[in-house]
Amino acid sequence: MTMQGKITVIGSTNVDITIRLSRLPEKGETISGGDYYQAFGGKGANQAVAAARCGAEVSLITCLGNDHYTTLLIESFINHNIQTRYVFVEETSFTGTAVIMTDKTGNNYIGVAGGANEALTPEKIEKALPAIVDADIVLLQFEIPEATVRYVLDACSRLGKKVIFNIAPACVIEDSYFAKLYMVVVNETEAEMLTGVKIDAPSGVEKAAEVFLANGTPYAIITLGERGVYVAGKEERFFVDGIKVDAVDTTGAGDVFCGSLAVACTQGMPVKKAVEFANAAAALSVTRLGAQPSAPRKEEILDLLAKQGLHF
Template sequence: MSRSKIVVIGSSNTDMVVRTSHFPEKGETVLGGEFMMNPGGKGANQAVAAARMGGEVVFVCKIGKDVFGSQSAELFEKEGIDVSYVLVDEENHSGVALITVDANAENTIVVASGANAHLFPKDISSVESIFSPEGFVLLQLEIPVETVRYIAAAAKSKGGKVILNPAPACELPDEVFSGLYMLTPNEKEASMISGVNVQDLDSAKKAAEIIYKKGVEHVIVTMGAKGALVFDGLEYVFIEAQKVVAVDTTAAGDVFNGALVVALNEGKSIIEAAEFANKASAIAVTRLGAQASAPYRGEIMEEVSK
């Protein structure tokens, strides 16, 4: 199955989730709703999703010396993730995210980054031995941009294939893009990076072309319930999303990226990998929670056989 270890580097949070009928307006208090506390963080979500898909995953993150951090590390081990490079910050708290999910399964998220914001290049320099030729490194943007830039350069210097999921959306220096194996923005992120207002397939194609010209080898624009657009500089391929009744979209993109990197690591083509990732994210949105929503590989195989 997996040809080499997959390195995921990013954030680990504890998600505090409230379900509500609607998002409150400024100054409004909304009563009622279900409360849940779940493990999350984009890096951790993607690491768990990749592990459940059958990948051999090494996760690099920084947690606080607190109950949230210790619980997260225990959960990673239970998922079969290599936690040898999970770092403990003696001074800062573990990351926490406050999430509100409305009746339409849309969400708003506020993150207190804590230790995630203190994962610096000096921390990565001690773990560079895990980067390997042709090995995949999966990154997101809930850690400092300077660290993302450092990791991308270090992994590429060893012949690694770096996939950056540019979420949450933020301004990025152009040198981050140069030499990336793949960028996987959603519509909002693609709009910010390209300067094109992505609203439909045509605008997504324009954005993907601009991003490609920044030096990215492959671009996948994820478009939610519509599907995903794949561009390799020569051909556009649009992959329609499966039709499901969404309950919570919180970690759909993370599940997509985790499944995608596993399929690529197994030697599947980019189109095959994107189709596989689409199936995984379609299952994820039918469930509550972040990491809890990530399906296991067998569930996707069951869907394929139907």
């Protein structure tokens, strides 16, 4: 399988500070004895790294703060062969920071201070339009200002670009924007928040996906953690089963899924194949610590798929 294609990712960059505990604390409780590690994250940066590790040509539009992380982050992007021309630096802000607590099974709590991500304005996107024009697929998330998200969606619609929109964290957006997308990707919690449909059974997942389709989205993809993925399109609906692995950290799994999905889509793969590829990438990622460090290479993904009897 040849892995290439031009993807422009628009989104956040964070520094992830993680403490791994024996279990997650209750309200008001302090738990000692955890392991500490620090890695780079942010939904935009995570998805860009995931796509780049799959062999795609990736441009990242993001905003960093003016601090000691700036040079380190840019060096990391360059080392992943990510185009940094539109990595902006906000002189008066700090780089976005996420504080993560995770337990031994990979469940987590996450709090984010947006910092310079809040300065990724429509004006900056206007300067970065050449990267959007050049893209085969645009990959978009929240963790950046809502006005910027709307500007990107309008610009991509005007330019005829395919957009994969990972609506995370969940944020209400006008129904009219869904018709401007190629794919919506959300997890169960986000699907419930955005559709108002309780997802407590397979029928709930299906009903939630139908809400997105009714608003004009060609494909609605709902990730279900270890249970797999549900996909609804105008002419097809199917589940992709989860791949059993020993999870140690689920942080960034959704981002790995999205980045890998975008790469597969640039190859013109059928949607089911693309989702199977992304599902395998996400499964591999949860067996490792950290959001960006956990993103697998394409060879690893193809090897896992082959072990499942799926050949690409």
